[in-house]
Amino acid sequence: MAIELKNLTKRSEDYSKWYNELVVKADLAEQSDVRGCMVIKPYGYAIWEKMQKVLDDMFKETGVQNAYFPLLIPKSFLSREAEHVEGFAKECAVVTHYRLKTNETHDGVIVDPAAKLEEELIIRPTSETIIWNTYKNWINSYRDLPILCNQWCNVMRWEMRTRLFLRTSEFLWQEGHTAHATREEAEKRAKLMLKIYAKFAEEYMAVPVIQGVKSETERFAGALDTYTIEAMMQDGKALQSGTSHFLGQNFGKAFDVQFLNKENKPEYAWATSWGVSTRLMGALIMTHSDDNGLVLPPALAPIQVVIIPIGKSDQMPMLDEKAAEIVESLKTLGVSVKYDNADNKRPGFKFADYELKGVPVRLVLGARDLEKGLVEVMRRDTLEKENVSIEGIAEYIKNLLNDIQKNIYKKAVDYRDAHIYECDNYEEFKEKVKNGGFFLCHWDGTEETEAKIKEDTQATIRCVPYMYEQTPGTDMVSGKPAKHRVLIARAY
RNA sequence: CGGGAUGUAGCGCAGUUGGUAGCGCACUACGUUCGGGACGUAGGAGUCGCGUGUUCGAGUCACGUCAUCCCGACCA
Numbered sequence: 001m002a003i004e005l006k007n008l009t010k011r012s013e014d015y016s017k018w019y020n021e022l023v024v025k026a027d028l029a030e031q032s033d034v035r036g037c038m039v040i041k042p043y044g045y046a047i048w049e050k051m052q053k054v055l056d057d058m059f060k061e062t063g064v065q066n067a068y069f070p071l072l073i074p075k076s077f078l079s080r081e082a083e084h085v086e087g088f089a090k091e092c093a094v095v096t097h098y099r100l101k102t103n104e105t106h107d108g109v110i111v112d113p114a115a116k117l118e119e120e121l122i123i124r125p126t127s128e129t130i131i132w133n134t135y136k137n138w139i140n141s142y143r144d145l146p147i148l149c150n151q152w153c154n155v156m157r158w159e160m161r162t163r164l165f166l167r168t169s170e171f172l173w174q175e176g177h178t179a180h181a182t183r184e185e186a187e188k189r190a191k192l193m194l195k196i197y198a199k200f201a202e203e204y205m206a207v208p209v210i211q212g213v214k215s216e217t218e219r220f221a222g223a224l225d226t227y228t229i230e231a232m233m234q235d236g237k238a239l240q241s242g243t244s245h246f247l248g249q250n251f252g253k254a255f256d257v258q259f260l261n262k263e264n265k266p267e268y269a270w271a272t273s274w275g276v277s278t279r280l281m282g283a284l285i286m287t288h289s290d291d292n293g294l295v296l297p298p299a300l301a302p303i304q305v306v307i308i309p310i311g312k313s314d315q316m317p318m319l320d321e322k323a324a325e326i327v328e329s330l331k332t333l334g335v336s337v338k339y340d341n342a343d344n345k346r347p348g349f350k351f352a353d354y355e356l357k358g359v360p361v362r363l364v365l366g367a368r369d370l371e372k373g374l375v376e377v378m379r380r381d382t383l384e385k386e387n388v389s390i391e392g393i394a395e396y397i398k399n400l401l402n403d404i405q406k407n408i409y410k411k412a413v414d415y416r417d418a419h420i421y422e423c424d425n426y427e428e429f430k431e432k433v434k435n436g437g438f439f440l441c442h443w444d445g446t447e448e449t450e451a452k453i454k455e456d457t458q459a460t461i462r463c464v465p466y467m468y469e470q471t472p473g474t475d476m477v478s479g480k481p482a483k484h485r486v487l488i489a490r491a492y
Numbered sequence: 493c494g495g496g497a498u499g500u501a502g503c504g505c506a507g508u509u510g511g512u513a514g515c516g517c518a519c520u521a522c523g524u525u526c527g528g529g530a531c532g533u534a535g536g537a538g539u540c541g542c543g544u545g546u547u548c549g550a551g552u553c554a555c556g557u558c559a560u561c562c563c564g565a566c567c568a
Contacts, residue, residue, distance in 0.1 A: 016562095031560095035559095035560095087567095090566065090567090091566075091567075126568095155568095157567070157568080159566075159567065160493090160565080160566060160567080161561095161562090161563095161564095161566085161567090166568085167567065167568075171568075173568080220568095239568090240567095240568060241568085242568085243568070275568075276568085277568055278568095279568055310526075310527055311526090311527090312526080313526090343526090345526095345529095346525085346526050346528090346529075346530065347526065347527065347528070347529095348526085348527085348528040348529050348530085349528085349529050349530090350528095350529090351528050351529075352528070352529045353529080364527075366527060367527095368527075369527095376527090458564095492567095492568095
């Protein structure tokens, strides 16, 4: 496998270029030849799989079950909910025909005009419509509720500009869709799922997030409320990392999903939907990585420890044997470990390569050190090396992994907190926001103000955050009394 | 869909006044190496994005076309 490892662009030189190179060179993914799509390579997919597994378990603990719904959505479904269709219409891929035929010169194929579909099919950009069309058949009584379904799938949105993981035309995600008998229960579910996303981001990805609720203009198309987690990348820009929507009865009404409540009265079902996508991979990469490459949190690293032997060829059998013991003891403690004794790569190459791939801990098993009963341990987050006794090495590493997980989280929290500013002066804001960061500002709640900020600075209201106090104040643009204290930032 | 740029080997690039294709990395083989991205020798690999035109002759000039990237608008 040919990978150009050297000359990774520095993070500070060109953040965007650094990110792109990193994704490709760390062997996570590459741009596909097919417009705006991405190939996720085995190493990148292994991280995604780990994320999936953890999230899936967290969902199931709250009673959610997995299901699967069709890829293709009849065009008419999409138009049932007016706001929803307006939100997605501009980025839908449409299936219009169902057959090809060879062309007249027999050296290619053309779309058979005779095979035109009577009703076009949309490749799902999200599945609310097809799922609620299905729920109609599942729901008759309050006893059928709640329905708590999740599906892991791909969706397609015909984006103008794409970026690996952050915005691709096709992406992988999970989308949960729940139906409830009461408003309260649905709202509670939407908030619960946001909590789960926040917990996952912070405890597993080691990415601190700010939870909050979206302003009306930033809301999901068709939702009454959109809850969000916002993370700060190392260039100070915000990345919306997960959303949970309270959809009210909009889809219940649009798809005529009625049930008889306890009072024997017909009522429309209440809905939520929530999702996180492969965009989380982007968040993971942009939060922790440095100029040497990826830094993965131990909780999600496909390989937590790599062992590299160094010695003359006649010493290798002895090193192999010793390594096998260490591998065994690590596996017993549930640590995933790779022993790389490939003889076609030199040690220096391997060091650089595993650093680039973000493996949290590296052990160097050298013939010299081994005589003294020592092994060199390097932690990826700080790049610090130390010699450790082989006796009890597994426990030592287990603790070290926990330490790394905590340390990179703390580092990310510190970085973020150092770049959050309270600001109620618009001139100051306009100047400062160019350099990134999150701004806590008072907002009068009007769309006009929101639009002006966006036009002047490209920054948007990310959310009304929960974790910061809602102090009274005046809007920095209009000077009117503030309705909320909001988080404003430039975003991906 | 606006503004800018670029298409030459898997990747990154050079290619002069038009004269028949080159460099670095990667790849293959052999040898020497192996404690922080090794070196030598020998190889393989290209319809120069596509089309038309000008010309004895086009990677190079003209026109057209397609694609990609960057900056906007849109967005998880």
